[in-house]
Amino acid sequence: MESKTSYKEKKVISIGVMSELTGLSVRQIRYYEERKLLFPERSKGGNRKYSFSDVELLMEIANEMEDGVQTFDIRQKRMKKEKEQTRKKMLKGQINAQFGIRK
Template sequence: MEENKLSFESKKIMTMGTVKEMTGLSERQIRYYEEKKLVFPERSSSGTRKYSLSDIKLLINIAEQIRKGIHTDMIRDQIHGENLSIT
């Protein structure tokens, strides 16, 4: 069951509009986080960004950390550190 949950949460199927609505972030903020290599959406054949539930959780976490004054470089190091410890 846990494996199904992980694959469900990692499916990149949501568009920018849905992500904006779910996170409360602007398109510019989301693109900025992508530019800073904090989140990695997939692209459809037409170039549309696609996000997963995991991406949404990550975006919310990033926005909270930025509100606390944490710099994007520190957030990126933390994200990469977390990813390394999972694998």
């Protein structure tokens, strides 16, 4: 059985392990979530679960914060990047549909 979700995207890492991997405190990680920079899933018991991609993202956020970038600016930059990626996917889909390319 083949899973379509990459191992990097599976939300399996607890906040404690995330703290150990990144060197950030649990409070810092929760703060970034509150500022809508990070979006963990929740287990049935309500525990946060993160992915390896979230680890990378959190390190990028921490580095930007160290450089003096405000959380608002980080969020704006991420939103702009996500919109651009969505636009590119839509254009690619339209081109593929126009030329009958299927994946």
